[in-house]
Structures are given as C-alpha cells and as structure tokens.
Amino acid sequence: MAATAFSASKFTQSFSLNSTRSVDRPPLFPASHPLKTTPSSFLGSTRKLSLSSPSSSTSRRRRRRPSRSPAVVAVSEVVKEKKSKSNVSLSNPLITNEEGLELYEDMVLGRSFEDMCAQMYYRGKMFGFVHLYNGQEAVSTGFIKLLKQEDCVVSTYRDHVHALSKGVPARAVMSELFGKTTGCCRGQGGSMHMFSKEHNLLGGFAFIGEGIPVATGAAFTSKYRREVLKEADCDHVTLAFFGDGTCNNGQFFECLNMAALWKLPIVFVVENNLWAIGMSHLRATSDPEIWKKGPAFGMPGVHVDGMDVLKVREVAKEAIGRARRGEGPTLVECETYRFRGHSLADPDELRDPAEKARYASRDPISALKKYMFENNLASEAELKAIDKKIDELVEDAVEFADESPLPARSQLLENVFADPRGFGIGPDGRYRCEDPKFTEGTAQV
C-alpha cells in the first residue's frame, strides 16, 4: 500500500475550492489517508485517524492534515483534552444551538427508529431483509440536513434513516415496513425500496450500485434544466449513498466517469463501514483507500471521519457547495461503522468484538452530545426533551402502522404501469384496464 508515490496533495490542489477561505486554511481535502501510514497485514479498523478538536482555529488546520500522528480518539476525548489546555475551544463552535439540536434530533430519530425496527422485526411485524443503520447516523444527518427539499437523495437497502433525514414522516416509513397501504410506497416497496416523490428520495435499491446511475440521472436532469430548459436558478444537487462493497462495482466507476465528464451536480458519499456482510473491505479491495478513486476520474476525493457529525457536515458543505456552483462532483469517503449486523438476519460473527467496542466508544450521538455540553450549546434538559419527543414519535409511528390497513387485492395491479393501457387489449376489444375486475389508475400521493 505504498501511497507515498502518489502525491495526492498536488492533485487535490488543482481542485481546491473557490471558497472564501482565510489564507492559513489549507485545502479541505487531506493529502493523506490513515490507512496508508502504517502498512501492515489486514484489519483496517486498527488504523488510526488523527483527530483534533473541531472548535479551535489552530486545531482546525491540523484537522485538515491528519497525516502523521497515529492516535484515533473520540471527539469527546479530544475536546476534553483541548478544554484542559485552553479556553479557545469554546469561542467559536462549528454549529449554533439550533443547528445542534436539529442534528441531535435527527440522529436520535434515526437511532430510535432503527432500534424499534429491530424490536418489531423480532415480534413478527415486519419481514424479509431489514438492514439497520445504527452507528452510521452521522453520515445521514451530516449530509442530508444541508439539503433543500428539491435536492435528491439516492440510497441503498440501508435506507430507513436516509428517508427520515430527508423528511419522510416516520409514520410513512414504519407503515411501509409493516407492509401497510399507508406506507410511503403503499406497502409495495418494503424496507429496501423507500421512495418519496415529495421529498425527492429516489430510492431504496436492493442491488448495490444500482442506484448510482439513477442518482447520476437525477443530477443530469438538474444540469439539463439549467442549460437546456434555461431554468437558470436550478441548482439542485443529488447525493448518492452507498457502501464500501459498491466501490468495487462497475456501475460505481462508470458513474464517476460520467459525472466528472459532464460536471454533474452530484456528491458520491461512500459509507465505508468496512464490511460487506461478512466480507471485510480489505479482503475485497486491492487499494482500500476509496477516496483515491475520485482523483483518478478527475474529481476531488475526500476522506472524513464518519462517526463525527460535525466533520461530516463540514465536508458535506464543501462538496454540496461545489455541486451547486456547477463545479462538478465530489467523492466523499466516510469512515463509519454499523453497530448491528448487516441485516437482522446476520449473526455478525466475523467482526472482532474489540473493533466493535472501539467504534461503539465513538458513537456519533454521544459525541455530539458531549460537544454540545462542552460548548454550552444545549442543556441536559433540552436533549432529554428531544429524546422523549423522539420516543413518542416512534411509538406513534408504530401505533399508526399497526392500525393501518393491509393492501387490498385491488391494489395488486394498480401501479404496474403508469398508463394502464400497457396491459393491452383484451379479446373483447376493450382495454383490459377498462374491465371492472381490473384495477385502474395510479396511486395518489
């Protein structure tokens, strides 16, 4: 893994952002990557990231170049360390009180919802393959909370929390999981196919990599609207979320190429949780540093600590800003971790308990909580109130889903075709959809 031969910094310099930065701030995208520092056999999770507190200007500079020092620490510990050194950390936190509460609430919603999903699954309320997002909330919240409603999000089968962050009501998601007709997809999609036209959530895809071209297409539409349809203010951005396993898939590379070629307003967000079911990222990938694959196609590649919502948010701001300004795509690799197995059916025996413990200590929700306390952004009571509110919301979602009706037989054929004449002409000369025994029309959303 001799990454030293490749001078990433030189390359990423050419993509430095046209933002109004102060001179002492170096380019956002780090020149190196934790995985390359100590080449040894195996196990990416033993690699260390150097972190510094996000709150002081001097340490901000160091954060941008996490290259040489090997220690990985939870944000909370670093904050404690910094706090003991000086008071500078308290002077300019990265977020305001409202933003902090919003981020906290979104992450707690994601966590509580997924925990409730697990409960409901084991109680037989939902079936099939359910993939939970516990531990990765910082990525969803960090990115999606920066979007407008018109921006699009494309996800994978691990999409419940992306849906919630994008604004799909918890009731709609829970009902969908229960297979009820009040679900966001009328019960026809299920856990792996969450869609919402209102919130521009373009799915929910079961095959990995399948959604990336769809995201590329949504970004293409944005560019098309601006340049062909002359809607000058159309600056919609698309985010494509996918995992480390997907980064070895052809569709990933093909779309990186096309997005960079046409400067599409898209951000490719890799949720590298190091495991594709039971396949460790390092066993599957010749060069595990996914962010490096960006510059190979002509776009910046960034690596960020995906367990820290503030860091993710900073990177996301830059990447989304780039896309909105028409400067093209960005590849963001978020180092994150899923606390549960791949799905509720996964016994999760292959992962090292020590690795799990290490990441559990970096729980993004606790980290944010600590940060907010340290910086006086919120009180214990406020956060507890949010916890309670979310608990009630999730309970309400379950109740709603429980009480919702199951789809009727008549729903079976309703959405096969947008234009039901596609079912053809029957022997009697009438369109089949005109037959009263056939359902007609499309779903009302």
Add this chain to the structure above:
Amino acid sequence: MAAMLHTIGVASPVASGGVFPDHQSNKFAVSSLHSLPMIRSEARSNLSSLHESYRAGKLIAKAVATKGENAAASGASKPGHELLLFEALREGLEEEMERDPRVCVIGEDVGHYGGSYKVTKGLAPKFGDLRVLDTPIAENSFTGMGIGAAMTGLRPVIEGMNMGFLLLAFNQISDNCGMLHYTSGGQFTIPAVIRGPGGVGRQLGAEHSQRLESYFQSIPGIQLVACSTPYNAKGLMKAAIRSENPVVLFEHVLLYNLKERIPDEEYVLNLEEAEMVRPGEHVTILTYSRMRYHVMQAVKTLVNKGYDPEVIDIRSLKPFDLYTIGNSVKKTHRVLIVEECMRTGGIGASLTAAINENFHDYLDAQIICLSSQDVPTPYAGTLEEWTVVQPPQIVAAVEQLCQ
C-alpha cells in the same frame, strides 16, 4: 375526442395537436372496435379509407404499401412524402423533440456521429450536445442514468447501439425501468424509450444478431413494440415517446433502408395494437419485424397456389393485441406464427400460449410456430440462412395447416 379519452381516467397520450389517423384510437370510449361508426377528422380521411379498403378485401400486394395511390383515390389533399425507415424514425424523434423540450436522446455515438444507423443524424447540431448525449461505453450506467432522468422529469430516448448491448443494461431495464413505478407505489413514472437495432442481419456474427424481445418480455412494467415499416416506425416512435410507460422499441438492422411514402401530417400510432397487413380467409399468419417481409414473399407464392392468408403484424410484442388476433382466429380457425425469435421462450411461444388459452374453441388445427433455431447465429451465410425462417418454410407450413 380529448374529453372521451379522459372519461376513464387514464392519461391521454396526446396532450395537444396530435392527430390519430388510426380509427382504433377512439377505443377508449367505444367498447367494440370495428362495429360502431368511427370518429374521424378530415385530415385522417385518406388513411381511414385505407383501412376501409382492408375490410373491403382489397389486397395490398406489396408489403411496402404506396399510400400515394390510395390518397389520390380518396381525394385527400396531401400525397405524403417518401423516405427510408431510419429517416422515418428520425422524423418521429425530431418532431417529438421539437414538441417537448424534455425529450432527449442518450446513447453511444448518437450525437456527433449521428447514430450507428443514422437515426439521430443531424439532431445534435440542431438540439445541442446535452439533448443528444454521446455517452461513454457504459450501457448499464447510462441506461440507469436515463431512468434517473426520467424519474426526475425528462423523457429520455435511450439508444442501444445494437440491441444486444442492452444485455449489459439488463439490471437497469429489469429492476429499475420495469419495477420502479411499482415499488415506489406509483410515485415515480419512467417515461423512457429504449430503442435500437436488433435481429439477424447479414453475417454480423452471433453477438450482433440477438433477439432480445424474448429476454425482455417477462419483465413486468415495460411495453415492447417492434416496428417494420417506415409508417409504423415513425408512428410507434412518437407513441413510445409520448407514453408514460417505459417502452422498448425494437428496430431491425435489415429494415432501415425500406422506402415508403408516409403522410405529411402528424400521426401517432397506438402502442398496443396490431396491424392488419393483408386480410384473408384461410389462415392467420402472425408475425412482426423482418419476418413480415418473408411472410409477404411467401404469400405471393401462396396466392398463386390459391390460398388466401390473412397476415397480421402484431407490432405490440407485449402486450398482445388479442382483439385483432382473436377476430382473425375466429375467422380463419388456423394460426401460423412466424418470428425471428428463438424457439425456446420466444414471443411465438407466449403468443401460442395466449391464443390457446383465449381462442381454443375457435381453432381447427394446432398452432404452428415457426421460429429461429435455438443456435447462436452462425457467421457463415448458408448457416445463417438456415437459422432464420425462410419463405419456403412458411409456404410449407401453410399448406400443412390447410390440409
């Protein structure tokens, strides 16, 4: 007519201005196709008279009809213009792109090169590089990109340089194109058209001679149509673009240079309907795409031998137009299917099943289905000839059926 189209609450394919020369277009409001008086507008009079002539039993001797003489006979104003099939496709595409700025073309070499069969020639200079997008060679991804664009408001026409290349896009066509409208609970529509040349050409080799209609036909949520004449090529192209459903339009490599006179005025054909090529009494021959011409060639021989076959170009491969087909079966009681698809699991196999299910009582003999051999198309000319159905085989089959 627009009001009638809306009565049953389905989306009308014609938003504005389009004229429906096919008398069958008023099907939505009337329950029986041929029996009731048809709603006609003046501009369609020359073509409706053409259909009238079908019912009167006038033979259309040549597969490529010269509409000009019929138009003159009916006294309609415009005689139409002559063009080749690929030009007809281009005309249809161009008209739709002018009509709706959301229509765009995505594919390899569609822009600057003008398309491998020149279907998109001249469109990129006219509409720009973004509306006629030259893609890198990444079928699965650019098909998926087209689907994503369709979901977010555009109406892409995705070209496979050869239909066989779309095998690489099968993931996107099956999972996303076909399924997304359903799995999203009807929230997203995919008004995409996937088109390209397919079929067995002249010694193009096995991989360039594939018939994907059989592979695609099981995918729920998509419609398959096959064009065979310049007239129906333009009409189906326009209909496919205007349809809210994803449509796969199969063109044939050997038919691009067919010449025909088509109407000057705008027309859109019906995606779900079959085309009566030659009415008859003795046997129903169902075919599509290139085999239509092999059938018509065989018909010449058959007519000389005293047979009167009815030839229907099914055009809509999925769903089948069971009305036109059924009426024919009820008349002739004998069915021959001639297709270029493979024997196993092809369109003919499905059609045989459908006819047996629906019209079993009307059949006097077992359905004969002539398909291509289940072999990868050989390169050698002689072997390739024996792979597809040839007119002598069709003649022999009809003779066998009519014993």
